[in-house]
Amino acid sequence: MERAPRLRKTGGHAVDLFRPAMDITERMGVLPRVEAAKTATTRLTIVREGRNAPVCVDLTKVLGAASDRHVEIMRDDLSEIYYDATTADVEYVFDDSITSIEDDLVTFERNAPRRFDIVVGADGLHSNVRRLVFGANVQEAFIGAYLAVLTAPKGRVLDGEMRSHVGAGRMAGRYGARHLDDERVVFLFRSARQLVRDYALAS
Structure with missing residues (x-):
């Protein structure tokens, strides 16, 4: 993503x-x-x-x-x-971002929600994925x-x-x-x- x-x-x-x-x-x-x-x-x-x-x-x-x-x-x-x-072998989805992660259900800004076994956040220092999983108050x-x-x-x-x-x-x-x-x-x-x-x- x-x-x-x-x-x-x-x-x-x-x-x-x-x-x-x-x-x-x-x-x-x-x-x-x-x-x-x-x-x-x-x-x-x-x-x-x-x-x-x-x-x-x-x-x-x-x-x-x-x-x-x-x-x-x-x-x-x-x-x-x-x-x-x-x-x-890999599906790449561009021009979209994750908006919520609830258990295995992931919702996006543009695409329909999907379920995943594993979600890996590799989106930088101020990670959107980390914020969604652990909350906005995670301290660097x-x-x-x-x-x-x-x-x-x-x-x-x-x-x-x-x-x-x-x-x-x-x-x-x-x-x-x-x-x-x-x-x-x-x-x-x-x-x-x-x-x-x-x-x-x-x-």
Whole structure:
């Protein structure tokens, strides 16, 4: 079930597939497509506050120590590949949303109610499914940090590089992918308290 009228292509962040996901991807028969769409980021350049010389890290060695199989791929690319591989066996419903869940009965904004054995909510941080099942007063656990990712014009980083500026409790980074016409900018910072923000603007 997807609220958007079609498969989303909104940019997205890079995701890492390690051995378990790689094995499943291979069994699905789509490993060649996944490997063809990988970001090909192989090095991390870190510029530290107060230091003139950057630190260069070989990501192939770091990730190789974590898993003997790994691919970094943009989320949009991965969802499209998995979607194409499953359309013959899975019913996808677009342009609709769940409005209520009562035992096994699920009602929707547009389609007729249906019964399901299992409902899995994978609809983000401010999950509609979680709210319907557990109530509107479910509290988010603040972990003391914020992350934001946005899209920016290409050309600020070299091919195969992620460049990060790091300070105490904060980081700003930028990376691309060999087949993309744009880049991603990442901001990560710690905060002792939750910030007041407008979810409508953020979404």
